[in-house]
Amino acid sequence: MLKSLIMAFSCFSHLPMPQVEWESDNMRFILAWLPAVGLVLGLLVAAWCLICDAVGFGAVLKAGGIALIPLAVTGGFHLDGFADVIDAQASHAEPTRKREILKDSHIGAFAAIGVAAYVVAYFALATELPAGWRVAVLLLCLHVLSRCGSGFASSMFWGNGTGGMLTSFRDSADVRLTVAIVICFFLVAGIAAIVIAPLAGCLMVVTVIALLAWINWFAQRNFGGMSGDVAGFFLQVCEILLLACIVIAAKAVGL
Numbered sequence: 001m002l003k004s005l006i007m008a009f010s011c012f013s014h015l016p017m018p019q020v021e022w023e024s025d026n027m028r029f030i031l032a033w034l035p036a037v038g039l040v041l042g043l044l045v046a047a048w049c050l051i052c053d054a055v056g057f058g059a060v061l062k063a064g065g066i067a068l069i070p071l072a073v074t075g076g077f078h079l080d081g082f083a084d085v086i087d088a089q090a091s092h093a094e095p096t097r098k099r100e101i102l103k104d105s106h107i108g109a110f111a112a113i114g115v116a117a118y119v120v121a122y123f124a125l126a127t128e129l130p131a132g133w134r135v136a137v138l139l140l141c142l143h144v145l146s147r148c149g150s151g152f153a154s155s156m157f158w159g160n161g162t163g164g165m166l167t168s169f170r171d172s173a174d175v176r177l178t179v180a181i182v183i184c185f186f187l188v189a190g191i192a193a194i195v196i197a198p199l200a201g202c203l204m205v206v207t208v209i210a211l212l213a214w215i216n217w218f219a220q221r222n223f224g225g226m227s228g229d230v231a232g233f234f235l236q237v238c239e240i241l242l243l244a245c246i247v248i249a250a251k252a253v254g255l
Contacts, residue, residue: 203249
């Protein structure tokens, strides 16, 4: 468990971690600890929001941190998958060709445009967030919930069978215990969000569940199943939609 936790942070973040052997036994619970990476990331984002509120920083500077801290912590790991999927979808090719595009290390014009549009949209939504500790906690829950969804989809949904990092994780995983841990993280984060802000929390939980149903269909239709890039794409789409849920709730009933 501990070695899997260290490997999860080593793989899914740029936070300094001890060296662990890349062995099958050590990878059994990597996907189970993906939400834990989101917990640490969420704590950093929440701390930034509270500092901004206490010091009196403006909405633009605060939103800049909300948008850039995840990129700094993860090194753009998941955004890379988002970019690859955008390129593959822009090709309008058959699933076999799309899988080849996912493996291409080069970035295409559509991926560059998609990433730029995503960051701008995420930043714009963040500028609409009100001040207060509730928003900080909801942003913490956001990063946990999105990784719960990604971990669940990566563990349970049919893979595309083309190898890669996700295949290594799946082949080594203790699936039942991994899913149980992910669900526990999801329940804790979801309940916390609902207790703190009922409308925002409910919207966030429903959005993750709906996206899980969608990504299974999307992955099967376009790529023959889940891959690491599709999991990253899911996570990024989930995060921006969850951020939109918080903004919508704030405008509708306040936070």
